[in-house]
Amino acid sequence: MEQLLSQIFVGLSIGSILLLVALGLTFTFGQMGVINMAHGEFIMAGAYTTYVLQQALGDGATATAFLLAIPVALVVAGTMGLLLEVLLIKRLYGRPLDTLLVTWGVALILQQAARDIFGAQNVEVKSPGWLDGGTTLIGVDVAYNRLFIMALAVAATAGAWYVVSKLKQGRRMRAVMQNRQLAAASGVKTASVDRRTFFLGSGLAGVAGVALTQLGSVGPTLGTNYIIDAFLVVVAGGLGKLRGAVIAAVVLGLCNSLIEYWTEASLAKVIVFALIVAFLQFRPQGIVAQETRGLA
């Protein structure tokens, strides 16, 4: 029983990581339809931002640097996304295959840039003291860094939800997504909305990168480890649906941890993929479907 509980905790923790890495994609891919292969590299940029801040502020300020990295990574990755949108993607709307290739190229360039700047070796990001160790809750060992990532995922999702559903900016985003021509005709500056959406989506990837420094290695290929999972969450959840992404991330996390517990890691990945394929056969629109008034 304790084992099961701790696997459920692991599942929730994996789910929160999936949610963090996929959150940005629900905007850029889900809402704008841009298959941004460089999303993983924005995650990497966030992780390196943490490293740079820790190096700059010195050993005494590990925790400050880590916390500071969250907003800074949002801006750094967001700005990179903004530049990508303005310089390249803007010219490629409605050409998904070209976008895919171009952003993949950008991803490779960014990886190589990281390799040239920071070296091919991984760099060490130190954990703040208060994230080391853990506690026991109802017989389950809970690591503080996992709890922190869950909290960050909840906060980031809440923030994203607030922007989309409460702010003027969010209303415009939804308007542009649902009907670009009509939104433009109603006076919404669609180009500017696109830029902001991309900034937000990419910035959220940067925040995910800060969190990931606490789990694995920080190196040039950090992002590629997560990009497939991130797309899976968005597709399984239903394009552009925050609620869908949350459900998909948690379900995938739980499936992963429980199946891995009963089988083994490699097999669990295969089974989870197979389940998603089967699920999408029956429900191609994902968990939460887009409501449209179209005839289709």
Add this chain to the structure above:
Amino acid sequence: MATGLLCAVGMFATGCAGDDDTTTASSTSGGNTIKVGVLHSLSGTMAISEVSVKDSELLAMEEINAKGGVLGKKLEPVIEDGASDWPTFAEKAQKLISQDKVAATFGGWTSASRKAMLPVFERNKSLLYYPVQYEGLEASPYIFYTGATTNQQIIPALEYLKEQKKTKTIYLVGSDYVFPRTANKEIKAWAKANGMKVLGEEYAPLGSTEFSTIVNKVKAAKPDAIFNTLNGDSNVAFFKQLEGAGLPSSKLPVVSVSVAEDEVRGIGASKVKGQLVAWNYYQTTKGATNDAFVKAYKAKYGQKRVTDDPIEAGYVGVKLWAAAVEKAGSTDPEKVKAASKGLTMDAPEGKVTIDGENQHIYKTARIGVINDKGLIDTVWESKGPIKPDPFLKTYPWAEGL
């Protein structure tokens, strides 16, 4: 066309890392240079480990060139990126042999990459120097194995656990590919013969960063020690998550066979302080040859860089090849092979000798403990270099493996 495009993309993706070191590929191997291949993963999950080996091989070539080269000719490295992708290794090996006409190739890390390259080198009768410890059970006539085989690393580590640490139960954690799976088969056979109990065996996909489930299973099994055959980036995640789960080295020692000084830098010394490793060389290994090697490596690549076992084995491989070529008076693979038999050299790890029978080398086994500076202190070493026995012929328990 499609292939052309893929090639272009592939080169674009991977060809840049070595640019500073690559001498222009256009210069034909005229009378004054000998081309040699350097084939490691400069990108992908294995880059963390392999880039440094490439660096040390280039250092060895530079040193050889500074002393006038081999047979009066300068060595000209041709660097290729295997990109942590096994078919790419085979493809690039073929390219080095047929297009660049290299005299020998230094490269590979994972056993999967070596297995992919093996048929290429055998088919072309060209030489590969492979610098990493591996699972044994192989002796290709065209490969020189300058890293340890099982009886020079894994078996001494198990014996150390049994005799010094009084370990009764172990748990096996490894990456999901040929080396860990074969090594664990051998470990299980050894354990059965030596009264040690294997409580479980878990594999994570190469490059995996999610270890909480495996850590949970280990925790539930309560072993005396973990035998870790994870490779690459996964080690970082594994140790971070092990520590996060409240299992530091004092509570549950981990013996690793693929974590050296270079990997420790990426994991962070604080996360692995006190953990055990098994290798044949550490940066702290005593001896004038090693002092000079460490000094030269740091002078070329920066004071923050460290040397470790595969880095040293890569360096030794180049030096051994050069010595054999000088002795043979030719770069012809068959002559080099003949000259290599019993060839001895004073290496940073101590005296090494090539065993003509299987083209492995005699190596001293060393068990080390990671200290808080991220370096490794030797706590036990074998009495002199151990004769390589890749097929474990001298061990009765290994029959039928």
